[in-house]
Amino acid sequence: MPGSHAALGRFLTRLETHSSLTTPEQQAILSLSWREVSHKANRDLARPGDTVTYATLVAAGWVGRFESMRSGAREITALYLPGDLADLHSTVLPSISWGLTSLGDTTIIQIPHHQLAELAKQYPNLALAFWRDTALDSSILAKWIANIGRKDARARIAHLFCEMGLRCERAGVGSRDRYSFPLKQEQLGDATALTAVHVNRMIGALTRENLISIESKHLTLRWDELVDLAEFAPDYLQRVRPDGSASESRAS
Amino acid sequence: MPGSHAALGRFLTRLETHSSLTTPEQQAILSLSWREVSHKANRDLARPGDTVTYATLVAAGWVGRFESMRSGAREITALYLPGDLADLHSTVLPSISWGLTSLGDTTIIQIPHHQLAELAKQYPNLALAFWRDTALDSSILAKWIANIGRKDARARIAHLFCEMGLRCERAGVGSRDRYSFPLKQEQLGDATALTAVHVNRMIGALTRENLISIESKHLTLRWDELVDLAEFAPDYLQRVRPDGSASESRAS
DNA sequence: CGCGGCCTTGAGTTCGTTCAACGATAGTGG
DNA sequence: CCACTATCGTTGAACGAACTCAAGGCCGCG
Numbered sequence: 001m002p003g004s005h006a007a008l009g010r011f012l013t014r015l016e017t018h019s020s021l022t023t024p025e026q027q028a029i030l031s032l033s034w035r036e037v038s039h040k041a042n043r044d045l046a047r048p049g050d051t052v053t054y055a056t057l058v059a060a061g062w063v064g065r066f067e068s069m070r071s072g073a074r075e076i077t078a079l080y081l082p083g084d085l086a087d088l089h090s091t092v093l094p095s096i097s098w099g100l101t102s103l104g105d106t107t108i109i110q111i112p113h114h115q116l117a118e119l120a121k122q123y124p125n126l127a128l129a130f131w132r133d134t135a136l137d138s139s140i141l142a143k144w145i146a147n148i149g150r151k152d153a154r155a156r157i158a159h160l161f162c163e164m165g166l167r168c169e170r171a172g173v174g175s176r177d178r179y180s181f182p183l184k185q186e187q188l189g190d191a192t193a194l195t196a197v198h199v200n201r202m203i204g205a206l207t208r209e210n211l212i213s214i215e216s217k218h219l220t221l222r223w224d225e226l227v228d229l230a231e232f233a234p235d236y237l238q239r240v241r242p243d244g245s246a247s248e249s250r251a252s
Numbered sequence: 253m254p255g256s257h258a259a260l261g262r263f264l265t266r267l268e269t270h271s272s273l274t275t276p277e278q279q280a281i282l283s284l285s286w287r288e289v290s291h292k293a294n295r296d297l298a299r300p301g302d303t304v305t306y307a308t309l310v311a312a313g314w315v316g317r318f319e320s321m322r323s324g325a326r327e328i329t330a331l332y333l334p335g336d337l338a339d340l341h342s343t344v345l346p347s348i349s350w351g352l353t354s355l356g357d358t359t360i361i362q363i364p365h366h367q368l369a370e371l372a373k374q375y376p377n378l379a380l381a382f383w384r385d386t387a388l389d390s391s392i393l394a395k396w397i398a399n400i401g402r403k404d405a406r407a408r409i410a411h412l413f414c415e416m417g418l419r420c421e422r423a424g425v426g427s428r429d430r431y432s433f434p435l436k437q438e439q440l441g442d443a444t445a446l447t448a449v450h451v452n453r454m455i456g457a458l459t460r461e462n463l464i465s466i467e468s469k470h471l472t473l474r475w476d477e478l479v480d481l482a483e484f485a486p487d488y489l490q491r492v493r494p495d496g497s498a499s500e501s502r503a504s
Numbered sequence: 505c506g507c508g509g510c511c512t513t514g515a516g517t518t519c520g521t522t523c524a525a526c527g528a529t530a531g532t533g534g
Numbered sequence: 535c536c537a538c539t540a541t542c543g544t545t546g547a548a549c550g551a552a553c554t555c556a557a558g559g560c561c562g563c564g
Binding site: 069 | 383
């Protein structure tokens with residue numbers, strides 16, 4: 001609970017890719033109190049309708065945000081990697097309509113909402129950073145809508161592979177063209193709005209074309225070819241700015 | 253430019269449905285400076301790749317956020333009504349990967365980013381409110397992913413009708429079962445990831461079943477039946493809280 | 505009155521689904 | 535150490551929801 005957890009360091013690094021923070025602000029992040037929890041694969045960490053009092057910071061493994069249909073179908077609407085605060089936005093909207101689930105074995109850190117809110121009030125610049133982090137999440141959601149809505153199965157899967165590659169690289173848990181991919185095909189289907197069977201066929205096709213290869217949950221991919229196939233334009237992931245600054249916060 | 257625009261009042265009302273604000277905070281919102289701009293239908297107000305210096309507050313008509321594919325296909329990822337700040341999040345992420353377009357004739361108010369950022373710094377509680385508003389937007393995006401990914405055409409259209417009905421009602425521009433719907437069928441297709449032709453057929457089906465009727469861009473719908481058909485659960489639109497408070501700042 | 509934009513309808517096609525069976529692999533207990 | 539089982543991945547065949555292409559109808563506007 002006390003003492004800085006490595007995952008907080010990852011989160012800080014993540015924040016600093018889009019926002020520049022002062023030393024006291026950095027310290028404040030690292031001094032957040034936490035509770036570590038580990039989960040086996042496929043456990044629901046939060047369910048639709050819950051009211052949560054802490055945010056979930058991924059420390060190891062992948063976490064998915066999902067919605068369920070009456071029919072039993074599931075749709076994964078977002079994926080979170082180590083260093084991602086999966087539901088930072090729940091700090092300001094604690095009554096959630098979605099769920100969180102562990103994809104593969106995961107370890108998470110729970111951070112009380114009131115501490116995050118306190119930080120946001122005490123350090124206006126941190127409030128902007130949190131807001132910006134939520135905006136970034138939102139930007140990814142919008143891109144997923146476009147992909148699921150207007151691209152075919154191959155391109156959707158390829159796009160997910162590119163996105164997660166780049167995010168893994170930035171999170172320091174792999175390189176863009178080779179990283180651990182813990183989802184089973186059914187979950188990959190839930191994330192791309194396809195059936196497991198069709199995911200299987202598309203993976204087969206991509207493999208036969210030598211665009212990707214998967215061995216024991218390890219994905220290797222031909223970056224340039226896949227980027228082209230997927231129409232992957234990483235600007236929505238908000239590249240690290242040259243000066244690392246939060247631009248407008250100094251402007252005005 | 254000076255003096256309070258009616259749209260700012262709408263925006264304030266909107267903020268107060270999820271956040272409780274003090275009188276000075278309310279005044280600060282109403283004192284924002286602005287520039288009014290009117291657009292004919294189908295004009296791009298912002299394009300992918302732009303760096304924007306102001307946020308776009310809808311005053312009249314509907315605005316859509318979209319992404320374009322190489323093929324020329326378009327996907328509308330979000331819709332905004334009068335009182336909505338369509339790109340509040342651009343305040344913290346001014347380099348945009350998406351575009352904004354007018355759906356039908358619209359009037360918008362441009363609000364300089366630096367003013368919004370200034371307010372967020374000066375009033376921590378407003379920063380939370382802005383953050384919360386972005387989180388709410390994000391919540392809608394996630395729901396759209398689930399709908400487009402896992403529901404059939406009829407249910408997708410029905411869901412959009414329900415969502416926009418409730419949002420119109422809350423925005424004070426109609427009632428949930430009867431409101432002005434300015435999109436043409438092609439745009440409705442872009443918002444639901446369908447073709448205009450198929451939208452037309454589904455609208456025809458819903459009309460024949462007496463679930464909806466449309467006359468001169470005016471939509472009337474059987475609320476209960478459509479809610480059931482669409483599996484519409486409005487909790488993601490974050491109901492107005494009884495006490496109107498920001499809850500989590502007290503909890504835990 | 506004629507033109508352009510939007511809506512409507514039909515017929516054929518396709519991408520992804522469904523259903524069903526089989527194969528591989530890893531963990532488990534005797 | 536091996537048989538047993540559950541889970542996940544793989545493959546085939548038939549089906550269907552939504553798409554494409556194409557033509558015609560309606561309505562408002564100049």
